[in-house]
Amino acid sequence: MAFAPSGQTRSNTQLQMSQMDDRRSFVTKTGSAAAAAALATATTTVAPQAASAAASTQWTAVDLPFTDTLYDIDFDTENHGYLVGSRGSFAETNDGGVTWEARSFSNLDAEEEVTYRFTVSSFTEGEGWVLGKPTLMLHTKDSGKTWERIPLSPKLPGEPTSITCLGPGKAEMTTSSGAIYVTENAGRNWKAQVKETIDATLNRISSSGVSGASYFTGNIINQVRDNDGAYLAVSSRGNFFLTWEPGNDFWIPHNRGTPRRIQNMGFVDGDIKKGVWMTLNGGKLLICNDSTSLSADTFDFKEANIKTGGYGLTDVAWRNKDEVWAVGGSNTMYISKDGGKNFAFDKSANNIPGNLYNVKFFKEFGNKGFALGSNGLLLRYTG
Numbered sequence: 001m002a003f004a005p006s007g008q009t010r011s012n013t014q015l016q017m018s019q020m021d022d023r024r025s026f027v028t029k030t031g032s033a034a035a036a037a038a039l040a041t042a043t044t045t046v047a048p049q050a051a052s053a054a055a056s057t058q059w060t061a062v063d064l065p066f067t068d069t070l071y072d073i074d075f076d077t078e079n080h081g082y083l084v085g086s087r088g089s090f091a092e093t094n095d096g097g098v099t100w101e102a103r104s105f106s107n108l109d110a111e112e113e114v115t116y117r118f119t120v121s122s123f124t125e126g127e128g129w130v131l132g133k134p135t136l137m138l139h140t141k142d143s144g145k146t147w148e149r150i151p152l153s154p155k156l157p158g159e160p161t162s163i164t165c166l167g168p169g170k171a172e173m174t175t176s177s178g179a180i181y182v183t184e185n186a187g188r189n190w191k192a193q194v195k196e197t198i199d200a201t202l203n204r205i206s207s208s209g210v211s212g213a214s215y216f217t218g219n220i221i222n223q224v225r226d227n228d229g230a231y232l233a234v235s236s237r238g239n240f241f242l243t244w245e246p247g248n249d250f251w252i253p254h255n256r257g258t259p260r261r262i263q264n265m266g267f268v269d270g271d272i273k274k275g276v277w278m279t280l281n282g283g284k285l286l287i288c289n290d291s292t293s294l295s296a297d298t299f300d301f302k303e304a305n306i307k308t309g310g311y312g313l314t315d316v317a318w319r320n321k322d323e324v325w326a327v328g329g330s331n332t333m334y335i336s337k338d339g340g341k342n343f344a345f346d347k348s349a350n351n352i353p354g355n356l357y358n359v360k361f362f363k364e365f366g367n368k369g370f371a372l373g374s375n376g377l378l379l380r381y382t383g
Helices: 034-040 198-204
Strands: 015-019 059-061 070-075 081-085 090-093 101-105 117-124 127-133 136-140 146-149 160-167 170-175 180-183 190-192 220-225 231-235 240-244 252-255 262-267 276-280 284-288 313-318 324-328 333-336 344-346 356-362 368-373 378-381
Touching: 070 356, 070 368, 081 117, 081 127, 117 160, 127 160, 160 220, 170 220, 220 262, 231 262, 240 262, 262 313, 276 313, 284 313, 324 356, 324 368
Parallel strands: 070 117, 313 356
Antiparallel strands: 015 101, 015 146, 059 378, 070 081, 081 090, 090 101, 117 127, 127 136, 136 146, 160 170, 170 180, 180 190, 220 231, 231 240, 240 252, 262 276, 276 284, 313 324, 324 333, 333 344, 356 368, 368 378
16 A cells, blocks of 8 residues: 555745744743643652762753754764754754754744644654654755655545654654555655554454453554664553554554553663563553563563652663663653663752653764753753
């Protein structure tokens, strides 16, 4: 199955990047984003363990030209990268993330651009893709000097939720309905990798035994891709999760194995062969370090020793096989030096209001790390 931008003319207008002057001056601080709303359900009023004198401080706040919620960051060289966020927030760095300059699209006026929430960016060797909401897809072939808008078919099942740049003209996109598509001609055509959407699969296999899977009508969230193209996704209600790997025709549903709702999931060190992790409501973190088959019904999760005081955990990332970082509500940060078994509090963002949503390390570029949050908070790993 494949689709093309049916009846639509591909825009040849190149979106020229230009520095933003004072057009964002009228933009006020963004309110709580959808991620913050989800986080609030997992957050209690109990404060986490107070940082002791021995607590580490391994992250430094970076000044940004805006104060909006940040959603994603990516680099195509050691020095060049992009940062995206709400209300049209878009910034570029040429010094490895130490300083950032705001950017805008010259054919989108200020009033139009601030209506977009840029959620995903992916770059490889000068080729780049950006997703936004309301539905918007942008593509560059020259490291962001020029951009073009990619039209999408109205027959696309669900909204685009993630995109991964795979090389010149090639990218992989997922949607909120579980569709996975690949393009090899810069978005002119997309080829389906999955035969049916997740709700069709689950409703067809209503006797699968997966709690919450029968008569499923919702969307999936938190799709994450490992280095070899395997995916994890969580149901929008957090009551079960699903997996897919290249060559499969359908997603495979799995019981969560706990009464708590799933907040987020990911791969250990970005590789399914090293295991998976799961965060739950109430600040719980479970890790399965075994090389688990994605077709297995249950995973051998073990609870990590992490004292969050009930604050929800939104993301986890491995800097190396021993050093692991977790971030969450009220800008809490935790570090493990034993592969995720035990965590200690890090007070880098202890006095900064807001929430952290994302933590990433770029091993191909000197293992630099960044944590993203609300109110324009960007933290850079300094060790």
